[in-house]
Amino acid sequence: MKNRKIVITGASKGIGKAIAKKFALDDCEIYLISSNEKTLQDASKEINKGNNSKIHYYATNLKTEQGCNNVLSDIQNNFKDLDTIIFSAGDTKSGDFLSQPIDDFFDGFDLKFYSVVRLLKGLWTNLKQKKGWVVAINGQMANTPNPNFTVGGAVNSALENLCKALSKRGIQDNVNINVIHPGMTSTERLISIIQANANRENISFDQAKENALKASGLDRFSTPEEVAELTYFLCKENVRHINGTSITLDGGIKPTI
Numbered sequence: 001m002k003n004r005k006i007v008i009t010g011a012s013k014g015i016g017k018a019i020a021k022k023f024a025l026d027d028c029e030i031y032l033i034s035s036n037e038k039t040l041q042d043a044s045k046e047i048n049k050g051n052n053s054k055i056h057y058y059a060t061n062l063k064t065e066q067g068c069n070n071v072l073s074d075i076q077n078n079f080k081d082l083d084t085i086i087f088s089a090g091d092t093k094s095g096d097f098l099s100q101p102i103d104d105f106f107d108g109f110d111l112k113f114y115s116v117v118r119l120l121k122g123l124w125t126n127l128k129q130k131k132g133w134v135v136a137i138n139g140q141m142a143n144t145p146n147p148n149f150t151v152g153g154a155v156n157s158a159l160e161n162l163c164k165a166l167s168k169r170g171i172q173d174n175v176n177i178n179v180i181h182p183g184m185t186s187t188e189r190l191i192s193i194i195q196a197n198a199n200r201e202n203i204s205f206d207q208a209k210e211n212a213l214k215a216s217g218l219d220r221f222s223t224p225e226e227v228a229e230l231t232y233f234l235c236k237e238n239v240r241h242i243n244g245t246s247i248t249l250d251g252g253i254k255p256t257i
Contacts, residue, residue: 001026001235005082007075007123008032009062009115010089012039014187015137017047018224019086022232024053031079032057033071033089062089062115063107072122083130084235085123087116088137091189092152094196100151108151113158120166124175131174133235136163137227140181140250148200156181160246167244176243178234183250184212186221216253 010016012034037059044055061067090112093104142156167177198208
C-alpha cells in the first residue's frame, strides 16, 4: 500500500477512523472528510500516531450539494491523484415507520446515498486514471427489512444497487467497487440504535443491549477494526478480481435491531 492516496468519508470516528488508522500503518497519504472540523483535527492526530502517513482533512456537510462541491473542489486542487475512496459516512435514524418524520428519509438519503453519487460523479475520472478502488461501508439492513429501520434499510438497498451497477462500469474503466455490510458493530451509532430501542420498549440501555446480543446468538458485537481489515484487503492490488461484490461481516447472524 506504499504511496497510495486514500479518501475516506465519515472519517472522524467509528469505522471510518478505524479504516484510516489501518491505511496509516502503511504510511498512505489520507484525506479525511467529516462534518466537524474539531473532531477531524483530533482524529487526524490520533490516526497519525506511530506512523509517517500524511493526513489531510476537510470539514463539510456532505448532505448538501454545496458541501459536496466544496470538498470536490479542494480534492481537485490538493489531492487529485487519489486512487481509493472509502465511503463510511451515514447516520440513518431508526424508528416506527408510522410515527417517524418523513424528513428522516430525506436526511438519510442525502448523506449516505446522494453524497456517494455526487462524489463519484466528480471523482470518477481521477479513479479511472489511477485504476482505482471504491469501497462502500453499507449495512446488512439492505437485505433484512425491519419495520423499525425502514430509513436505513431503504438507503442501504439503494446504495448497494448503485455500487453493483457502477462495478459493471468499473470493468470498462478499471475502477474496482465493492460493498461491505457490517452487522452490529461497536460504534457510537450502535449505541444510539440500542438507546432508541430501549426508549421505544421502555427498558434500560443495558437490557436492550443484552436483548440484542441474545437475539443474535452472538457473545459480542463486531469491532470497527474488523471492518477496517476487510476494507484494507479489498483495496489490495492482488485481489482486484473481487469486484461488484457485497460482503457481510456480522458474525454469521443477521441483524436484529
